[in-house]
Every structure is written in structure tokens, then in C-alpha cells.
Amino acid sequence: MRPVTSLALAALALTAALGTAPAASATAAAPAGTSAAAAFHCDPGHFCIYSGWDGGGTRCQWTAEKVANTADLCSFIRNGKNVLSLWNGTGHRVQYYTQTNYNARVGSTAAGHGGNLQGSYQIRSFKKQ
Known part of the structure; x- marks a missing residue:
């Protein structure tokens, strides 16, 4: 009975860890020896948003x-399409908003980071910090 309890606790811990990650902050960093920026095809110095997951789509x-x-x-x-992923190739943190003119902040991403977003909103404005 003890192995089942350990497995259940491990599954519960994993579920809790995944469920508490902030959906509005793209913070995936490149693994050692790889370039996540290359996977996202974002020119250096640019803030990029994508209509697809993992830097895909438009x-x-x-x-x-x-x-x-x-x-x-x-x-x-x-x-009218939502933003599903982004990459911050700038040298600054970028804050992004679901409304124009920097209203309704939904998240921010550090320089040199990016990843998939929740996918249920548009980024209608942004500014570097």
C-alpha cells in the first residue's frame, strides 16, 4: 500500500506545481547548449508575438x-486572433497589456526569455521597462 501512497503524493505534488505556475508570464529560458530564441525566430533586439504555440503561426x-x-x-x-506565445529579444523587461494604451496589464517577460502564454487573450499594447 505504501508505493501507491508515494505515487499519489508525487502526482499530487506535480499537479500542484504545474497548476500554480503563472499563466500570464512567459519565462522559459533556453536550455544549456540550445537557443530558444532561434526556435522562436525573433530577430535580436525585437519583441515578438506569435499566433501559434512555441513561436509558430504568424x-x-x-x-x-x-x-x-x-x-x-x-x-x-x-x-481577432489571440497571442499564444512570445519572445523578448530586447535588452529590457517587457510589460504587456490586453487593452490599448497600456491598460489591463496581463504579464511581463524578462529580456532573453519567452514561451507559451495562456492563449486566451490578445496583447494589444506593450512597453519596455
């Missing part, structure tokens, strides 16, 4: 310090 990218309305230059945002 990419929109910017070098600007801040963008008040991402739909101005991003077709998939303009067409």
Missing part, C-alpha cells in the same frame, strides 16, 4: 520602446 515583431496599439501593425491581432 509573427509580429517590434523594436519600439512602446506600442500603444499592436493591431496597427499586426495582422493576426487585427483579425
Whole structure:
């Protein structure tokens, strides 16, 4: 009976760990010896958002310090699609918002990081810190 209890506790711990990770913060770092930035195809110095998971789908990218309305230059945002992943290739933390003009902050990502998001919202504005 003891091995079943240990397995159940391990499964519960794993579920708790995965369930408490912040959905609005993309913080995946590149594993040693690999380049996550290359997997996301984001030019150096750019903040990139994607319509697909893991940097797939349509990419929109910017070098600007801040963008008040991402739909101005991003077709998939303009067409109503959500952001499923992002990569921050800038030298600064980037805060992002679900509304234009930097309203309704939903998350932030450190420089040189990125990953999959919750996928239930659009990034309508952002600014570097």
C-alpha cells in the first residue's frame, strides 16, 4: 500500500506545481547548449508575438520602446486572433497589456526569455521597462 501512497503524493505534488505556475508570464529560458530564441525566430533586439504555440503561426515583431496599439501593425491581432506565445529579444523587461494604451496589464517577460502564454487573450499594447 505504501508505493501507491508515494505515487499519489508525487502526482499530487506535480499537479500542484504545474497548476500554480503563472499563466500570464512567459519565462522559459533556453536550455544549456540550445537557443530558444532561434526556435522562436525573433530577430535580436525585437519583441515578438506569435499566433501559434512555441513561436509558430504568424509573427509580429517590434523594436519600439512602446506600442500603444499592436493591431496597427499586426495582422493576426487585427483579425481577432489571440497571442499564444512570445519572445523578448530586447535588452529590457517587457510589460504587456490586453487593452490599448497600456491598460489591463496581463504579464511581463524578462529580456532573453519567452514561451507559451495562456492563449486566451490578445496583447494589444506593450512597453519596455
